[in-house]
Amino acid sequence: xxxxxxPAKIGNLEIPNRILRSxxxxxxxxxxxxxPREQLKSLWVALAKGGTGLIITGHMYVHPSGKCHPExxxxxxxxxIPSLKGCVDAVHEAGGKIxxxxxxGGMQCDPRAVNGTIAPSAIEDDFLDQPAREMSTxxxxxxxxxxxxxxxxxKEAGFDGVQIHAAHGYLVNQFISPYTNKRTDKxxxxxxxxxxxxxxVTRSVREQVGAEYPVFVKFGMEDxxxxxxxxxxxxxxxxxxxxxxxxxxxxxxxxxxxxxRKGIRNPSREAYFRPxxxxxxxxTDLPLIMVGGMRSKGVMEEVLSSGDAxxxxxxxxxxxxxxxxxxxxxxxxETSGCISSSNCWTEVMGEGISCKCPPxxx
Ligand SMILES: Cc1cc2nc3c(=O)[nH]c(=O)nc-3n(C[C@H](O)[C@H](O)[C@H](O)COP(=O)(O)O)c2cc1C
Numbered sequence: 001x002x003x004x005x006x007p008a009k010i011g012n013l014e015i016p017n018r019i020l021r022s023x024x025x026x027x028x029x030x031x032x033x034x035x036p037r038e039q040l041k042s043l044w045v046a047l048a049k050g051g052t053g054l055i056i057t058g059h060m061y062v063h064p065s066g067k068c069h070p071e072x073x074x075x076x077x078x079x080x081i082p083s084l085k086g087c088v089d090a091v092h093e094a095g096g097k098i099x100x101x102x103x104x105g106g107m108q109c110d111p112r113a114v115n116g117t118i119a120p121s122a123i124e125d126d127f128l129d130q131p132a133r134e135m136s137t138x139x140x141x142x143x144x145x146x147x148x149x150x151x152x153x154x155k156e157a158g159f160d161g162v163q164i165h166a167a168h169g170y171l172v173n174q175f176i177s178p179y180t181n182k183r184t185d186k187x188x189x190x191x192x193x194x195x196x197x198x199x200x201v202t203r204s205v206r207e208q209v210g211a212e213y214p215v216f217v218k219f220g221m222e223d224x225x226x227x228x229x230x231x232x233x234x235x236x237x238x239x240x241x242x243x244x245x246x247x248x249x250x251x252x253x254x255x256x257x258x259x260x261r262k263g264i265r266n267p268s269r270e271a272y273f274r275p276x277x278x279x280x281x282x283x284t285d286l287p288l289i290m291v292g293g294m295r296s297k298g299v300m301e302e303v304l305s306s307g308d309a310x311x312x313x314x315x316x317x318x319x320x321x322x323x324x325x326x327x328x329x330x331x332x333x334e335t336s337g338c339i340s341s342s343n344c345w346t347e348v349m350g351e352g353i354s355c356k357c358p359p360x361x362x
Pocket of ligand 1: 315316
């Protein structure tokens, strides 16, 4: 029996196998109010039927000021709960499990999605579409609460868990990073100060969902730019996580760490965050999720059996083929057909993400 298809837990959440769908912005919500379109429900049902153990939704915005891009799904208002509940019910009927990734884009919000951007400190940088304004302490406290309220809605809609997005240069990552957080008040400074927003967000989430509900994080362990969060500091943050009340963590890279790498076409290119995951393993006993270029059953099994990670998360392979977990289980496919050229996004409103790469030549 392949270890990939054995059950395991994140907190109280029992997951039937080790394959997670890593959060993937689907671009399948109304651009007006972030409500899921039918298309989004169908995609989640297809993933459930395809054998994914736990689907993590694309990031959902906890407040209108944090909408990252057009057609992002929202979790900022109670009015969104009934339509989300309809999606959750459909996934459960299909035998699947589903958690929501909650997020605020901060400085990285697309100008088409927000009226000006906010960040821990004022930032004007080449990689941003527009300069970001420094947040007031009132705004910080308001958003800490917004994350908690978002998590409450996740639970009320019937989802199986919640993931806090603390990676990829979005707001939580921006607070933790010394590159983007230059504050001199209690929300900045040393690692305790820079992690305060993350710790407060987690506390607020926990307060709303209670001690038993699964809460985990996607963490950008290093930023990959000079003056940003280093892997060593990232490891220190990880050693705080169990005490913070988190049930598990997925390891990714931060601001410029190139978290979506191209050209993963042989096993030596796979598992590109493995050194970070190994460092994380030294710091925590919490369940660890490895994401980033996982493509072949052999590599996934080897990662699990080495003990480096407890779960494997896939993004692009499941855009390419939502049925990939079942195909691996049945022994019909050993390697994803994804060629990792990242042609998944679309600029065409209403289309949603899809695989537009040519098929893998074997
Ligand atoms: C189309 C697309 C959308 C993504 N959306 C998100 C997201 O909403 N939240 C997130 O944490 N990561 C997001 N990512 C990053 C993936 O979750 C994952 O970390 C990365 O693609 C590496 O995994 P892979 O090699 O299996 O694709 C996205 C990636 C792609 C290609």
